[in-house]
Amino acid sequence: MTEATDRRRVKRSVCIDTSMTDHGNEQEATVAIVGAGAAGAGAAYALENTVAEVTVFEKSRGVCGRAATRRKNDCRYDHGANYFKDEDFRVTELATEILDTDGLVEAEGPIWTFDASGTVSEGRDVDDHKWTYRAGITQLAKRLFGRTEVTIEKSTRVGGIERVDGGWTLADTDGTDLGRYDSLLLTPPAPQTADLLAATKWDDDLRRDLETAIRNVSFRPTITAVLHYSFEIDRPYYALVNTDKDHEIGWCSREECKPGHVPDGESLLIVQLGADWSADRIDDPPAETVADAADLTADLLDDDRLTDPDWTDYQGWRYAQPGGAVAAEPLDRAAEHDLFFAGDWVAGEGRVHLALRNGLDTGEWIANRLMS
Incomplete structure (x- = not known):
């Protein structure tokens, strides 16, 4: 220091x-x-x-800003920052004691990991809170x-x-x-x-x-692909994170694990592509980029149904993460x-x-x- x-x-x-x-x-x-x-x-x-x-x-x-929320087809989804944590005492005090806590919710389930080969491993289910709001993370600001x-x-x-x-x-x-x-x-x-x-x-x-x-x-870019399905995706985790930073996908989370975000019986995946993949594709047509992201997601989750979402969304974050x-x-x-x-x-x-x-x-x- x-x-x-x-x-x-x-x-x-x-x-x-x-x-x-x-x-x-x-x-x-x-x-x-x-x-x-x-x-x-x-x-x-x-x-x-x-x-x-x-x-x-x-x-x-x-x-x-990048802690952003959208609404579409009865779904709410945080397509930039997925949640905020309780690692700072002052932020925790603000969120849980000072600001209105109505609608403050937590993403339910642990975060697991995967490597460059796509091998998924059980992560550490730590006690950190993963907070957002029923109306979306923009409620914080x-x-x-x-x-x-x-x-x-x-x-x-x-x-x-x-x-x-x-x-x-x-x-x-x-x-x-x-x-x-x-x-x-x-x-x-x-x-x-x-x-x-x-x-x-x-x-x-x-x-x-x-x-x-x-x-x-x-700053590292990140492309977010939002993939919706009219069926439930049954997994024991809320999200997967790539730990070696060498997979095309950096993050994949299930928005239905956030109370109030996705109607029952549906699934909504927030897929954030890795920095290198995102940098190569940041200026490509969104429709093509999302289609390729869906294929990568289907392969990672070993479920061919995921290649064909019934609706999608896209966001290219050119300045997503500081180095x-x-x-x-x-x-x-x-x-x-x-x-x-x-x-x-x-x-x-x-x-x-x-x-x-x-x-x-x-x-x-x-x-x-x-x-x-």
């Missing part, structure tokens, strides 16, 4: 006392958050008890935002930022002015954040250091200019609970910076 990382964690552990703020009630500090995923939602929640006026800009029509008074501007893609008079101005990809803010938090995947920094009007060596450090964080964490030192320097970063690529691993915790910590860091 670097000295910069230690220093950042100390900063983030300080409790927020809004009575100490110098901003008063007449002129609130303004904060812009780019991205309404788990990290953005966590940061917005952490800023709620401060005097900051927070605006969130989200390029899509929904929230929670929706409930966090629901506890705040932030403004969320959906279908708004930020295309440019500029350092002006000690603050930050934002514009969308059409050049439309999105306002000036005292602090700015960027949460998109590292490659998209690096592209935004490359276009930033900020003549400073730090900008180049940030762009270089963030661009050094690799590591960004260097902490330039991020610490950026904070002195009221520019912050959060997400799974800052935490170092593609997990919802880590992205959320990183957002909570960064939101507190911003609050402490505003009070200084």
